[in-house]
Amino acid sequence: MHKMFIYATYGWMVFCGAMHIIIDVVSQYLRGTRLSEPETALYWGLNIAYGLGQIVFGMFALLVARQAFEVLNQRSAIALSFTAAAAWLVFGFFFIEYSEPKIVIAIFIALLIAAVLTK
Helix, strand or coil: CHHHHHHHHHHHHHHHHHHHHHHHHHHHHHHCCCCCCHHHHHHHHHHHHHHHHHHHHHHHHHHHHHHCHHHHHCHHHHHHHHHHHHHHHHHHHHHCCCCHHHHHHHHHHHHHHHHHHCC
16 A cells, blocks of 8 residues: 555655646647746746756656665655655745646645655
């Protein structure tokens, strides 16, 4: 059960990071909803960095889970995951005005807690 929660937790990060980039950047670029201004570049850069950070973090955690699963059971790895979740949550509250990224991180935190409790 613990292994399943670990894969679900970090797989959720990869999936949601990819969806964040596709929905907030790619779809708006293809539809042409934002004018070519410095604010648009900042908006796209912010959302790409947010989503790419989630993808990279999730992929590295999945790689570690595949190669050396016991590393993710150590307190330092657990603390790093909670710190990353807190950083994404703070980033979402200060820079992203809509609520979906906050909900995604709340689900990540709930999955992470479930993974820690089933250890």
